[in-house]
Each structure stands twice: as structure tokens, then as C-alpha cells.
Amino acid sequence: MEKEDLPLFAEWANKPEVWGEYNPLLQMSRTEAEKMFESPHEAKAFIVERKDGTKIGFITHFCVLHPAGRQLEIGYSLVPSERGKGCGTEATKLMVDYLFLSKDTMRIQAQTDPRNVASQRILEKVGFKKEGTLRKSFFMRGEWRDAYVYSILREEWKEPKILTKTA
Ligand SMILES: CC(C)(COP(=O)(O)OP(=O)(O)OC[C@H]1O[C@@H](n2cnc3c(N)ncnc32)[C@H](O)[C@@H]1OP(=O)(O)O)[C@@H](O)C(=O)NCCC(=O)NCCS
Numbered sequence: 755m756e757k758e759d760l761p762l763f764a765e766w767a768n769k770p771e772v773w774g775e776y777n778p779l780l781q782m783s784r785t786e787a788e789k790m791f792e793s794p795h796e797a798k799a800f801i802v803e804r805k806d807g808t809k810i811g812f813i814t815h816f817c818v819l820h821p822a823g824r825q826l827e828i829g830y831s832l833v834p835s836e837r838g839k840g841c842g843t844e845a846t847k848l849m850v851d852y853l854f855l856s857k858d859t860m861r862i863q864a865q866t867d868p869r870n871v872a873s874q875r876i877l878e879k880v881g882f883k884k885e886g887t888l889r890k891s892f893f894m895r896g897e898w899r900d901a902y903v904y905s906i907l908r909e910e911w912k913e914p915k916i917l918t919k920t921a
Contacts, residue, residue, distance in 0.1 A: 755799045755812065760787045763799065763812060772811075772831050776867035778894045802832060802845045810836040813845045815853060815862075824859045830876075842872070844916070846880045851917040854908055863905040865891070877904040881911060 755763060766772040767782040790796040797816035801809050811832030818825045828849055832842055853862055864882060866873040874884075882904040890898040 755791065755801050757788075757791065759801050759809070760784060760791060762809060763787055763801075766812065766831070766833070771834050774831065774834075774870075776870040776873070776894075777831070778892060797829075800845075800849070802830070802841060804836075804841070810841060811845070813849050815849065818863065824857070825861055825863060826853055826857065826859050827863045827865070828853075829864065830873075837872070843876050843879050846876050847915045848917065850880055850906060850911060851914040854911050855914060855917060855919065859908070861905045861907050863903060865901040865903055867894075868900055868902055874902065874904070880906065880915075882906045883910070 761784065764782050764784045764787040767780055767787065770779055773780065790799070795817070797814040799812050799814045802811040802813055803809050811830065813828060813830040815826050815828050818827045828846070830842060830845060830849075832845075850862055853859060862882075863885075864873075864877055865888065866877070868887070877884075883906070885903045885905055888901045888903055891901045892899055
């Protein structure tokens with residue numbers, strides 16, 4: 755994500771339909787988006803683009819727990835009109851390749867609402883394994899919801915699926 759993407763990112767982040775049914779609602783000002791963009795300790799966001807350059811969503815990674823634990827978590831959202839075309843799966847494969855190639859991390863994790871079948875299918879197709887349920891772990895639309903935790907370990911990833919070690 756480049757600085758010029760911040761207005762679009764902030765616009766998406768304030769639209770409930772971009773987060774979908776299974777994410778907490780969020781308000782993010784341009785200033786907050788800029789802070790996230792500039793701080794290496796906050797989430798790092800990538801814009802998901804079609805090959806023709808159309809921007810269709812975002813995928814993020816961020817550190818969980820203490821940075822020394824080197825656990826990374828990812829999250830993603832696409833605009834509604836671009837869902838169901840395989841882009842979420844491809845973006846997640848790219849992100850997993852990128853993180854294992856560029857960061858000295860042993861595991862990448864993701865959390866998802868138990869009802870979010872599309873997200874769980876992405877994670878399974880990319881090689882994540884379901885680890886368990888965090889009970890009542892996030893507050894969403896007026897109630898506490900469980901979250902499934904998925905992860906992929908470096909040894910399960912083995913080698914890049916889309917990126918290469920030399921490119
Ligand atoms: C989750 C999300 C990123 C999926 O991206 P996508 O590009 O639509 O997913 P893909 O097209 O790569 O499809 C992945 C799999 O999910 C399935 N799927 C897609 N939409 C689905 C739906 N609404 N219900 C059930 N399965 C669905 C696809 O069939 C595919 O599985 P298959 O290969 O076995 O057929 C997208 O739906 C989204 O942005 N949702 C709102 C935000 C969100 O929930 N983010 C995840 C938070 S954990």
C-alpha cells in the first residue's frame with residue numbers, strides 16, 4: 755500500500771460491506787490510516803490488485819503477542835463485487851510466500867468467525883490447519899463471538915507457491 759492509497763483504504767475501512775458479515779465494524783480516520791501506514795509496529799497493509807491494476811481489497815499482516823515470539827497474523831477483505839473469483843485465495847498464497855521468504859517467523863496465523871466459510875476455505879486451500887476455538891474472543895455487532903484460530907508452520911509451507919526465491 756502506498757501513501758496515495760490511504761484515502762481509498764480509509765474509505766473501505768469505514769464501509770461495513772467491505773468488512774462483511776463476520777468482522778467487527780470499524781471506524782478509521784485518515785489520520786489513523788496514516789499512523790498505521792507509518793508505524794512498523796502496527797499492521798502492514800497491502801492492496802490487492804487485479805492484473806489490470808484495479809484495486810479490489812487489502813490484506814494485512816501484524817505481530818501477535820510479543821515481537822520476540824515472531825508470530826504473525828494475517829487478515830483480508832475484498833470489495834463485495836470482487837469476491838468468489840479466487841482473488842482471496844491468490845492474495846493469501848502470495849502473502850504467505852512473502853512472509854515466509856522475508857521474515858524469520860515460524861508460524862503465520864489467522865482468526866475467523868466460525869460462520870465465515872469462505873475465509874476458512876481460503877485458509878484450508880493455502881495449507882493452514884485449524885488449531886482450535888477462542889471462546890468469546892471478539893465483540894461484534896452487539897455480542898461476544900468465538901473465533902477459530904488457524905495457522906501454517908514454515909515446515910508445512912515448505913516452498914513458495916507463487917513467488918520465487920530469486921525474484
Ligand atoms: C473472505 C473473502 C476474502 C474470500 O475471498 P474470495 O476471493 O471471495 O474467495 P475465493 O474466491 O478465493 O474462494 C475461496 C473459497 O471459498 C469459497 N467461497 C467463496 N465465497 C463463499 C461463500 N460466500 N460461502 C461459502 N463459500 C464461499 C469458494 O468457493 C472457494 O472454495 P472452493 O475453492 O472450495 O470452491 C471475501 O469473501 C471477503 O472479503 N469477505 C469479507 C471480509 C472477510 O470476511 N474477511 C475475512 C475475515 S477472517
